[in-house]
Every structure is written in structure tokens, then in C-alpha cells.
Amino acid sequence: MRRIYKICDASAWREAERQGVYRGSADDARDGFIHFSTADQLPGTLRKHYVGQTGLFLVAVDADALGDALRWEPSRDDALFPHLYGELDLGAVTAIVELHTRPDGSHDVPELPR
Numbered sequence: 551m552r553r554i555y556k557i558c559d560a561s562a563w564r565e566a567e568r569q570g571v572y573r574g575s576a577d578d579a580r581d582g583f584i585h586f587s588t589a590d591q592l593p594g595t596l597r598k599h600y601v602g603q604t605g606l607f608l609v610a611v612d613a614d615a616l617g618d619a620l621r622w623e624p625s626r627d628d629a630l631f632p633h634l635y636g637e638l639d640l641g642a643v644t645a646i647v648e649l650h651t652r653p654d655g656s657h658d659v660p661e662l663p664r
Contacts (some may be wrong), residue, residue: 552613553644554586554620554632555662557595560605563646572609572638583621586611586632589662594626602655608647610662615642 558566558575566572574584587595592608600606613620613632622630650658 551644553610553662554588554613555592556584556586556609556611556638557592557600557649558607558609559603560607560648563607563609566638566640570640572640574638583633583635584638586613586634588632591626591629591631592662593659596649596657596659598626600657602651604651606649606651606657608649608660609643610645610647611638612642612644615639 556572558572562575563572572584573579578584616634616638619634619636621633621635623633625631647660652658
């Protein structure tokens with residue numbers, strides 16, 4: 551199983567659990583797909599977009615379960631990032647971890663399967 555990761559506001563994720571589907575953040579809606587990162591890309595994504603933010607979850611997803619709606623496209627530094635064109639079926643979620651924010655605004659990244 552290949553895992554990819556979504557950084558998500560905890561309240562938005564709780565709403566997705568109530569609805570049974572995650573439709574993405576405002577940034578995802580603007581871009582037309584749900585942004586994900588690989589384990590190796592995650593620290594850079596946190597530094598670039600989430601410094602100082604609290605109340606975040608890290609959602610692990612089975613990339614293989616997403617089928618053709620998942621595309622690997624060039625983004626930061628021309629690296630291929632996973633983008634989901636459609637809603638995230640919560641059945642593809644393998645784990646949810648709370649991200650802890652350090653006093654300097656950075657985040658502790660847990661040990662992740664790659």
C-alpha cells in the first residue's frame with residue numbers, strides 16, 4: 551500500500567467524518583483538486599503552508615484505493631505531488647494523527663510509513 555498524507559484543520563476533518571466524505575479545503579476548492587503530500591514531501595509542505603497553525607490533523611490515505619482520480623503532477627521544485635480530483639472517500643483513510651505545534655510555530659512530524 552502506498553500512503554499519501556493530507557494536512558487538515560481538525561474541525562474540518564470532524565465535519566467530514568459527520569458527512570462521510572472529505573471535499574477538501576478552500577485552497578483545494580480553488581485549485582480544483584485535493585492536495586496531498588508524500589511522507590518525504592510533508593515537512594516542506596508544513597513549512598511552506600502551515601507554520602504557526604494549530605489544531606491540525608495529519609490524515610494518512612491509501613493512495614491505491616483512490617484509483618484514476620489520483621494524479622501525480624509537478625508542483626514545488628518540479629516534484630510530483632499527489633492530487634485527488636474528486637472527493638476523498640473516508641474508506642481510503644488508514645490513520646489520523648494530531649499534529650503538535652512547537653513554540654516556534656513549526657510542527658512535529660511523526661514517523662510515517664512511506
